[in-house]
Amino acid sequence: MSAAQPAICQREIVVLGAGQDAGAPQIGNADDTGPRLLPSSLGVIDRENGQRFLFDATPAISDQMAMMDRIDPPKAGLGIDGVFLTHAHIGHYFGLAYFGREAAGADRVPVFAMYRMAKFLRENAPWSQLVTLDNIALTEMEAGGFTVVSDEFGVLPITVPHRDEFSETVGFLIMTPDKRALYIPDLDSWDDFAEAGGGMLSDLIGGVDYAFIDATFWDDNELKKPDGTGRDMSDIPHPRVSATMDLLADLPASERAKVQFIHYNHTNPIRDPDSTESKEVEARGFNVARRGDRVCLAQ
Numbered sequence: 064m065s066a067a068q069p070a071i072c073q074r075e076i077v078v079l080g081a082g083q084d085a086g087a088p089q090i091g092n093a094d095d096t097g098p099r100l101l102p103s104s105l106g107v108i109d110r111e112n113g114q115r116f117l118f119d120a121t122p123a124i125s126d127q128m129a130m131m132d133r134i135d136p137p138k139a140g141l142g143i144d145g146v147f148l149t150h151a152h153i154g155h156y157f158g159l160a161y162f163g164r165e166a167a168g169a170d171r172v173p174v175f176a177m178y179r180m181a182k183f184l185r186e187n188a189p190w191s192q193l194v195t196l197d198n199i200a201l202t203e204m205e206a207g208g209f210t211v212v213s214d215e216f217g218v219l220p221i222t223v224p225h226r227d228e229f230s231e232t233v234g235f236l237i238m239t240p241d242k243r244a245l246y247i248p249d250l251d252s253w254d255d256f257a258e259a260g261g262g263m264l265s266d267l268i269g270g271v272d273y274a275f276i277d278a279t280f281w282d283d284n285e286l287k288k289p290d291g292t293g294r295d296m297s298d299i300p301h302p303r304v305s306a307t308m309d310l311l312a313d314l315p316a317s318e319r320a321k322v323q324f325i326h327y328n329h330t331n332p333i334r335d336p337d338s339t340e341s342k343e344v345e346a347r348g349f350n351v352a353r354r355g356d357r358v359c360l361a362q
C-alpha cells in the first residue's frame with residue numbers, strides 16, 4: 064500500500080518573500096543578474112476558519128497577495144483578516160499604502176501594531192489617511208500581550224533591539240493548537256536581545272516548530288569589494304548567518320532543522336540557492352527560507 068495522500072493542510076504558512084527591505088536587484092544595481100528577491104513577508108492561511116493573515120506589509124504586497132490568492136483565493140474583497148506589522152522600516156509597512164484610495168480602497172483591513180507603530184500611522188501622512196478613511200482598522204498590541212484572533216490562531220509580539228527611529232520593533236510568535244512559529248526578520252543582535260531580557264535564541268527555538276530569523280548578512284566580509292575597498296561592517300548591526308549557525312551548532316539536528324533564515328540582503332550569497340554558502344547552511348542542518356515555501360501548522 065502506498066502512503067495515504069496528504070490531506071489539505073488546515074493551517075499553513077506561505078513564505079511570500081525572503082529578502083531584506085529593498086529586495087533584489089536593489090535600486091542602483093542595474094547589472095545585478097542574481098535571483099530576484101521580494102522583501103520578507105509571511106502569509107498564514109487558516110482554512111478551518113476561512114481566514115488569511117499577513118506578517119509585514121511590504122512594497123511588493125501586490126505580488127505577494129497574488130501569490131497567496133493563487134494558493135487560497137479570497138472569499139470576499141481582499142480577504143485579509145489581519146496584518147501584523149513588525150516595525151516602521153520600508154520593507155515592513157510601505158505596503159499598507161496599497162490599501163488606500165489609489166489602489167484597493169480597502170474597507171477596514173485589521174492592522175495589528177505596537178503602540179509607537181500605531182501612533183506613527185495615525186499621526187503621519189499618508190498613513191493617517193488610511194485611518195481616517197477607514198481603509199485600515201488599527202488594533203494596538205502590547206509587549207507580552209497575547210492577541211487572540213480565533214480559537215485556532217493567536218499572535219504574541221516579542222520586542223527586539225533594532226534601530227527604532229519611528230517605532231519599536233517586534234518579532235512574532237505565531238500560535239496555533241498544533242504548531243508554533245517564530246518570525247523575527249530584523250534585529251541588531253542576539254546578545255543584545257538576551258541582555259534586554261529576551262532570553263537565549265536556542266530557548267526561543269525550543270518553544271516553536273519553525274523559526275524564521277534574521278539572515279540579513281552572511282559575514283563581516285560581505286560588503287568588501289575584491290580589491291579590499293568597500294564598506295566597513297563592524298558598526299552595522301544584524302546577526303551574521305555564519306555566526307548564528309556557530310551559536311546554534313551544538314543543538315540537536317531536530318532543533319537546527321527548525322531554523323529558516325529570512326530577510327537576506329541582496330549582497331548575501333545565500334540569495335542564490337546554488338551558492339557554496341547556501342549548501343553550507345543545508346550541510347550544517349539549517350534552512351534558507353525561499354519565496355513560495357509552505358509549511359503546515361496543523362497535524
Ligand SMILES: [Zn+2]
Pocket residue numbers: 083084152154155248249326
Ligand atoms: Zn527589514
Ligand SMILES: [Zn+2]
Pocket residue numbers: 150152225249
Ligand atoms: Zn528594520
